[in-house]
Structures are given as structure tokens and as C-alpha cells.
Amino acid sequence: MSTAPDVALEARDIGLKFGTFVALEGVTVTFRRGGITGIVGPNGAGKSTLFNVLGGQLRADTGAVLLHGQDVSRSASHIRARHGLTRTFQISRELGALTVLENLLLAFPRQPGEGVLAALRGGASVRQAEDEAISRARALLERVGLWRLADSPANALSGGQKKLLELCRALMLEPRIVLLDEPAAGVNPVLVGELGDFIRTLCDEGLSFGIVEHNMDLIAALCDPIHVLAEGRLLTSGTFAEISSNARVTEAYLGGVA
Structure with a gap:
């Protein structure tokens, strides 16, 4: 098709x-x-x-x-x-019990730290992915005016x-x-x-x-x-x-x- x-x-x-x-x-x-x-x-x-x-x-x-x-x-x-x-x-x-930032970090794709061995070993690739995820999440939250609420629980947000x-x-x-x-x-x-x-x-x-x-x-x-x-x-x-x-x-x- x-x-x-x-x-x-x-x-x-x-x-x-x-x-x-x-x-x-x-x-x-x-x-x-x-x-x-x-x-x-x-x-x-x-x-x-x-x-x-x-x-x-x-x-x-x-x-x-x-x-x-x-x-x-x-x-x-x-x-x-x-x-x-x-x-x-x-x-x-x-996910209301998690913070606004954590809700976005969970959505970041293909995180090497999600694997058990990679998480235990840590390493540069895991830290680099975490930094990239936080950077992307912050940029998005700043664009919509929610960065100031990044550490607030998601269930505290308005509709x-x-x-x-x-x-x-x-x-x-x-x-x-x-x-x-x-x-x-x-x-x-x-x-x-x-x-x-x-x-x-x-x-x-x-x-x-x-x-x-x-x-x-x-x-x-x-x-x-x-x-x-x-x-x-x-x-x-x-x-x-x-x-x-x-x-x-x-x-x-x-x-x-x-």
C-alpha cells in the first residue's frame, strides 16, 4: 500500500x-x-x-x-x-503521585538505564541519556510555562x-x-x-x-x-x-x- x-x-x-x-x-x-x-x-x-x-x-x-x-x-x-x-x-x-518532571522523564524513549545490567553498571551512556531526558523535559515545560511546577506532584495541577x-x-x-x-x-x-x-x-x-x-x-x-x-x-x-x-x-x- x-x-x-x-x-x-x-x-x-x-x-x-x-x-x-x-x-x-x-x-x-x-x-x-x-x-x-x-x-x-x-x-x-x-x-x-x-x-x-x-x-x-x-x-x-x-x-x-x-x-x-x-x-x-x-x-x-x-x-x-x-x-x-x-x-x-x-x-x-x-501519574499523580509522581512529579511533573518525573511524568515526562518516564516517557523518554530507549533509556539504557531501563536495563538491569546497564542500571547496575551505570556508566557514561546512562548518565548521558538521563541528562538528555532532563534537558528535553525542561525545554518542553519551559515552553508551556510549567517548569516552575516541575517538582510538584502531577495531581496538583489544574485540568x-x-x-x-x-x-x-x-x-x-x-x-x-x-x-x-x-x-x-x-x-x-x-x-x-x-x-x-x-x-x-x-x-x-x-x-x-x-x-x-x-x-x-x-x-x-x-x-x-x-x-x-x-x-x-x-x-x-x-x-x-x-x-x-x-x-x-x-x-x-x-x-x-x-
């Missing part, structure tokens, strides 16, 4: 059932390389289920997932992460700060594409604006994003294209202006997307 060179990630004809319930049916969507792609739709449309298929948390019954042109449909989530795909979740999954921490944890893996599942949920408007600015900056630096979100202001500000799901199917795709004026989208939302 292959995909267009400007496509970072593709869900091709994805179908998934839970018993007799059809969660996804024939869904084909693409995520542009170096862009921010939105996935929207009413509750129960299948948005998070699609992200779970893309991320490897669920395996589709039919169809394929292509990551930078490579079929990863049967690859576990950690394998997809090695190939540059990572994600966040609707509910932040921080918005936890969202920023989860995004930073995903970025510790140095991904090429990040899937964000409702990053603005439970976040105050000021932090939503800061989060949007950070995502746009990362995109300008070459990172690709997919965003599931109910906050239409954030979707309008960041995303092009936008794919609309309804009842597990792709309803339409287009710019925000195009989908917001689409009668089928208005009907699916029972009153509009705004």
Missing part, C-alpha cells in the same frame, strides 16, 4: 463493530503532513473510536491504517509510536495544566504526528488560547496533528481540513466555512456546529 506524499496518516475504509453495534463503517480520512486536521461530530459519532484505531488501542475489523505510507494496521501502539505516531486522551492520564503536561509527555517521544483527543475539554479559555498557539507553533516547526474536539472556536482557528463523522460514518470533509454551511452537518448536530 502507498499514500500521497503530503499525507502523514490515513484511515482507509475503516470498519469496526462491537457485537452488533456498528462503531465505524467505511471511514476514510487523511491527515495532512505538516498540517492540523480536525475530526468533529456529535456525541457518539465514533471520533474517539477512530483515534483508538489510528493509535493502535483498537484493531479495526476492516480497512487499513497507513502511517507515512506504511501499513501499520496490525502494529501495536508502541510500535506505531516508534514510527512517529503518538496521542493524548480525553481524560488526562498523568488545563494536566492537558499541557500530557501533550508535553507525547512530545518527549519526538513524534512526527500527534493525535489530540479533546485537548480543550475542561480547560479555561485563557489556557485554550495558549494551547492553540502552542499547537500552531509546533505545526510551523513541522509537526503534524489530528484533533478531535467539540470546541468549534479552536477547530475553526487551527484546522484545515476538517472531517465530520456522524453515526460512525464520514459525513463530509472540508474547510470550517464549508462544513458549517453544510445542511447535513447542521442536521447531524441538531442545531448546528457553532
